[in-house]
Amino acid sequence: MKAKKLPSGNYRVQVVAGHDENGKRIVKSFTASEEWEAIKLATDFACRREQNYDNNMTVAQAMEMYIDSRRNVLEETTIRDYNQVLKYRFKTLMNVKVRDIKPIQIQQAINLEAEKVSPKTVKNAYGLLKSVLKMFNADINLNSVKLPKLRKKEKELPSFEEVFTIVKGTEIELPVLLAAWLSLRIGEVIGLQFRDIDKETRRISIRRTVIRTDEGLKVREGCKTEKSQRQLELPNYIFDMIMAIEHDSDEDFIVPLTRKALYSRFTRLMKRNDIKMTFHDLRHLNASIMLMLGVPDKYAMERGGWSTDSILKSVYQQTFSSERKKIDKMIDGYFNGIILNSGNVSA
Template sequence: MAKKKRNQLPSGNIRLRASYYDADGTRHQKNFTAPTKAEAEEMRDTWMKEHAAGSYAGDMTARNAVNRYIQLKRGVLSPSTVRGYITIAEHQMDGIADIDINKFNSRILQAWVSDLSAAYSAKTVRNIYALVAAALDMFRPEFRPRVTLPQKVRPQLYCPSDDDVRRLLDEVQGKPLEVAVLLAAFGPLRRGEISPLTAADLHGNILTVNKSMVADPDGGYVVKSAKTTDSNRAVELPQFVVDKLPKTGELCPMNPNMITMSFQRAVKRAGLPHFRFHDLRHYSASMMHALGIPDKYIQSRGGWASNSVLRSVYTNVIDMEQRRQDAVFLAHAEELTGNK
């Protein structure tokens, strides 16, 4: 039996889809069906040239296109994402910001990406380009740039040890930050999930996590629904953590930035290696992994969207634990053979 081709209908024809946005931000979409892919592509490209090209009257610079894109998408994006996009539009588009998007070609974009790569990390360059590419796809949908992006770099995360966490807890004992550290290390909760929590979210040892405090485009903070559907969860906390939580009001009266700043000072005072507040989630994942807890449970407890997300973010944490376990084995092997 012949293998079905991509976009092939039961009839054997090929169907392709194209869309564009007009000056009012309305999306127009059309399907094209033909016996071959080449014919369908020709029909699609002809339609795009007739309708999409010039759908926005007058000149539109790259910065204007990005700002217009942000405006049209604002209602469906998180406040923190909008804030990040605005930062890119205002500060990270040097080199192409004032160029008419109708004059863009792959060479111009490739040169710009190469210049960005000299100033920013691979991840940042990819984020900047992704926004510009999305704006171009909206306002010049017939343009298909060919750009090579910098290779992804695996982040070198630090995983706090049990001793690190003990020393940190000694340092923050009795201080507002103590609750945040406990919930991150033994929850494991994110900063944004900790800030909006109140005593009403705790029932016995079960903590309901269903909202997040995030930065808004104006520099303040808003409380919104959880980061993802999987972030909505009920977390059973150890009794020693529950005993430390306030019985009324806010569990941790600090916004995410306050948590970060207070945490950095606490790490320094405790004489610990520099690591981020978010690395306490790495500690929790590593600890559960070392105890032989299945990834599915770790994923559920931490609110990660999928096992692949968990592993892509925490692979080096698991590798670190593997090295620790290897060291224990090697030391035992050396002792067994008398080679101490």
């Protein structure tokens, strides 16, 4: 849980305590002079509330309570995903009482979902359902429940040269290069501001993203994970493109497009050229190129923010080592070669 420091110097934690007859959330506040004390008061309340649930509670009511109990500790994107499950998945289970639910009912619900959505979506929804049943001590053995198999998708991606030829000179050339060359996620691309660029070192800091929440799109300081916050050296071609963009403030966004606008314009342009490709596929294209160039995993994961290494800080400290500079030059050489051959001489 997160505690907010008040002007008085005290700390306050708010917990959703339920809903009134109109469906509006009832929020209970816990205030104390010390942060840990406010968090403890709120945690104790949440635990008591979870333990004293109604024995006649339905799966939908239990899932809603589960989501609310974690609203202050999970990412807003995760809460949004949970609410999507509550709203759209396992509809045949939602009015079943937790105490009465049977494995066969869950299996039947999974079968129905498997006809409509991907195995990954079913797996994620089932994971939430299992957590809810566990929290509310449902007397049920789920060992017999089977999920649809996750199938590895073999997708044929175009070459970067094909993609660049299509987007060159368009309004989405820069965001495409940021994704395909520097391996930025779409939220990171539209979250970039001019203040993120160090003009002297020509490095860009990836430290902000645009996320989807239940309240809509939100600019969040910080990336998908701590591992995703990174610094990258800007190739001259991309640096010059950014510097040529007129802006009034360092807090202006480099790519002034919404997530939906960028995504739809890219997919529409690809479709017009008979290419089936999403914007996120540009990161896959980037990973494939680094594999082709023989880039060591350590540097590939660091560039793309994929690192799962627990000593992440030591990796960041070595980001601009002489070895890393060799890797950057090798990758830049590949992309620059294609751009130069296309008729651009300023790369």
